[in-house]
Amino acid sequence: MSRKLFGTDGVRGQANTYPMTAEMALRLGAAAGRFFRRDGSSAHRVVIGKDTRLSGYMIENALTAGLTSTGMNVLLLGPVPTPAVGFLTRSMRADLGVMISASHNPHSDNGIKFFGPDGFKLSDEAEAEIESIVQGDILPAQPQNIGRAKRIDDGRGRYQEFVKTTFPQGLRLDGLKVVIDCANGAAYKAAPEVLWELGAEVIPVGVSPNGTNINDRCGSTHTQTAAEAVVAHGAHVGISLDGDADRVMILDQNGRVADGDQIMALLAARWAEEGRLRGKTLVATVMSNLGLEKFLTGRGLRLERTAVGDRYVVEAMRRGGFNLGGEQSGHIVMTDYATTGDGLVAGLQFLSEMARTERPASELVKSFETVPQLLKNVRYGADKQPLSDVGVQARIAEAEARLKGRGRVLIRKSGTEPLIRVMAECEDEGLLRSEVEAMVAAIEAVV
Structure with a gap:
């Protein structure tokens, strides 16, 4: 079954533009509700978390309307990390978890990720079925079976207590000065509090979200901010999260980054x-x-x-x-x-x-010596299929032949943005750069 709405990590796009509109969020909520209420019972519940984007309010309300219209009871967590949604979906015995976030993308984007009752992200097959329901007529619940919505005030606290259980008993962080960059995102309260409770001296960065500054010159995709804070404060280590706190970069006391x-x-x-x-x-x-x-x-x-x-x-x-x-x-x-x-x-x-x-x-932070790797992105229009071009395919094949035995080539479409990602690895950095640039030039000539 073809998938047009869902990418590699849920549904994502620019807020207030298809598919990230209030109307589509409502239909997605209703379709997901219908998918999980196929047995007709009324005991179904869904937890919804979000990051700190301004558009999160709009999408949260639209999803809630769609879900309750098909009889799902909605538990609203507010701003929490993506992994908190996976954890609380299981912990609260929910049938579905939803995270509203575009991860490391700028504030103008947003996304919707679905989790099953086991706390894992839905399979491609489940997403495809939900997408097929979106495209058809969605049967609403009878008036007496419309779902309810409720705010859960201690969801973040529950997650924080769980996170602390993953830290070895008997160890503390006393004496460690830690910079934590929360990207003005979902972990802006949870992460500093957990570190402080475990004994660390905490220097918080990116903990003042205003709806539009998520991932803005901070977080795991812009580690310079955390690196500067580590050096300025004489910290022992830095932890840099992304907007929904499901990824991390570590910085040593000199500001050097470990991916x-x-x-x-x-x-x-x-x-x-x-x-x-x-x-x-x-x-x-x-x-x-x-x-x-x-x-x-x-x-x-x-x-x-x-x-x-x-x-x-x-x-x-x-x-x-x-x-x-x-x-x-x-x-x-x-x-x-x-x-x-x-x-x-x-x-x-x-x-x-x-x-x-x-x-x-x-x-x-450095367990091994990296093989030189170069990644470049080429943006393309929706009407273009550059990887289908014969000339592009020939140039990629030529690069693969030249790097064979000394490295590798990886060309792929991004699952979240209209980008072709051109990556290669090789011990010979001159050869690496020339081959990547040649492949990029061939793709740019088409797009």
Whole structure:
């Protein structure tokens, strides 16, 4: 079944523009409600969380109207991280969880992510079925069966208490000065409070959301702000989250950044030593650096690659029974603790290594030497299909031949924006740059 609304991470787009309109949010809510109320019973509930975008109010109200119109009882959490929605969907025995967020995108965008009753994101098949319901006539509930909506005031507190249970008992963060950059997003209260309660001296950054400053020169996609704060305050470490707090970047005391690959390498090695790494396997996407793969192989561990998107990482983890995975972009998935990427939990795992080993962050942020990697994005119009062009295909094939045995090429469409992502890796940086630029030029000539 074809999918036009849903991308790699729910439905996403510019607010007040199709598909992120109030009308579509209402229909999506009604379709999701009808999908989860197929047995006709009245005991169904859904939890809804959101980040701090101005458009969240509009979409939250529209979703609530759609869901209650089909008989779903709605529990409104307010601003909470995406992983909190996955956790509370299970904890509150809900049939559905919804997160309103466009993650690391600017405030002008927004999105809708769905979670099933097990707290995991819905499968492609479930999303396709909801999309088919959206396109048809949606049967409303009888007047006496319309759902109710209720604010849940302690949802964030429940999540914070859970997060603290993932930090090893007996360890504290006393004496550690930690910069936490919350990107003016969903974790602007939860993250600083958790760190303070565990004993850290907290320097908060990006904790004054106003509806339009989410991810604006802060957060995991703009780590310079946190890096400057680390150096200025003489902090031991920095933790930089994105707008919905499901991804993280770590900064050492010098402001040097460790991406998701380095964090996963650290955790995989540690968990393997403790016998905790199931199947001796780490799951990551095709974007993860070759250096990570070499690092794992050298320790008798395996890297299983997936398509880009944390949902595909999670699906592979569940199929194989693995418990650690993630993305270079900072999604770190630890199914021993959470059903989706959780930037705060991943940050606490790094801090626990600092506390346990008494080693500085600079010794922990670089587990392996990265193979030079270059990524460039090419924007294209909706009426264009540049990867179908014969000339583009020939140029990509030529680059693959030239890098064979020394690196790799990865060309893909973004699942959240109209971009072609052109990525390659090679020890020879001159060759790497020339091949990427040639592929980009071929695509730009078409678009």
